[in-house]
Amino acid sequence: MSTKLSPTINAMTVDVEDFFQVSAWDGVINPNDWQQYTPRVAENTRKLLDLFDKYQVKATFFTLGWVAERFPELIRDIDKRGHEVASHGYAHRRASSQTQEEFYADVKRSKDHLENLLGKAIIGYRAPSFSIGYTNEWAFQTLVDLGFKYSSSTYPVKHDLYGTPEWPRFAYNRPEGITEIPIPTYKWLGKQIAIGGGGYFRLYPYGLSRHLIQRYLKAESQPYSFYFHPWEIDPEQPKVEGGSWKSNFRHYVNLDKTFDKLEKLLQDFHWSTMQDVYGVS
Template sequence: MLSTPITNALTIDVEDYFQVSAMAPYIPRSEWDSRECRVEANVERILALLAQHGVRATFFTLGWIAERYPRLVRQIVDGGHELASHGYGHERASDLSRAQFSDDITRARALLEDIGGVAVTGYRAPSFSIGQGNLWAFDCLREAGYRYSSSLFPIRHDHYGMPDAPRFAHPVRDGLLEVPATTVYLAGRNLPCSGGGWFRLMPYALSRWMIRRVNTVDGQAAVFYMHPWEVDPGQPRVPGIDARTRFRHYVNLDKVHARLDALLRDFRWGRMDDIFLASQDGGAPALRSGGHLSQALAA
């Protein structure tokens, strides 16, 4: 008898190309309003592909975007997708004081709920910027009314990462779940397989194999993430950026739409809240938390 396929979580971080953290040294915030904004067309392209496949996803949306493009927020909600928070202005949690972070997440949640007309329960820190040095952020999220976060990445990376964190969903505070970006454990280390630049850089067959391994070997739902600008090979090229940033940002942009189409065919996908909050609400079985560090994070 064949078992029911695991439903994985498809997530989109709704920000524009000029708001990427790696672009911060080259594009000051004061210039954001004067830049060509392409997020509307790119999100609509993603929404059309999701509708074609009958997939619902979670859209971690910047308050800055929602404020300027409220119609886009309503399109997300009207499509049956989850509206979640990416903070207001794409400032890394690790760059903010506790008071500043609390203000940012509270402002963003109130704005999204007002425009979208739905409860916002999920949050993702820009650049996965919650880690060992600012675990107090979980207290702020709980106080602000969020029920889950997807802000840890249990890998080593030059911009973020907490390699010793649990790989799968685990409670970090009473009533607050952390659902990390997905990794595969191979050769004694965690390797990213959750999307982003790795999805563009790696052959699609490798991404597919890694997600299948998480589903079959670990028996867990994978969390895949992407950005609207990644389906936009025609976006403006930012002059003067360093070679590493240029490669990371622009590599294989022309391949993403077709790869996303294949990903939607090859796996079963759903919203973060439907997949991970069901265990808290008495629905699906609870997910494994992942060891002693999970207990430390929840302390």
């Protein structure tokens, strides 16, 4: 008999980037200096692959082209184990900080490399920091021009780095011809609460996250999607100096608890890839 809390199959997603590449360190770490850091992303991602194997979970890995160029065998292993490989762009630059030409070049470089590496089409994209919004809707047409079938690049909440609270909360077809799958929110007292994962998952006690996911599934009759990063299961990562109090809190809060909470999440709910859950192909 199933011990899952809901019969709904939800989407498990991983944004494959290293600890020194996150938006929290914009202005602290120059991308030109990334080579000075010892990468930890491959080891952390393999721990996740083993954990997913343990619970027979398939996931979507939104992968930076920068990571894929340096760890091609990791990307092949993700694919070989039956997971979906998707694009997270090349250099983790927010879409909102690029011109249309820069965005096209960044995403194309990532997509081309992943497709050449795996010999198959890459149809999914996620913008760093959910950075497609009111000022750069043109990005959707660029994704269509590049051959993507779906995007998961918007978060309908209010946040200092991102947010499109007036946009749809559930997967929908854009007029440009692409499916957008927003990060999920729970509506409570007229406000949209962030429940999609990442720093919120690390901050909330697991019981609260589980409760909000259950409430979402019951209230909305929609699948839920979860996102996080390999560095979030790595409490031993080197400390980055020079960040603000807010950036340090966002990045380091409860890193030592994430792996155990993630394992409970895999046990409590059903999971698969974005392609499977949302029927995009």
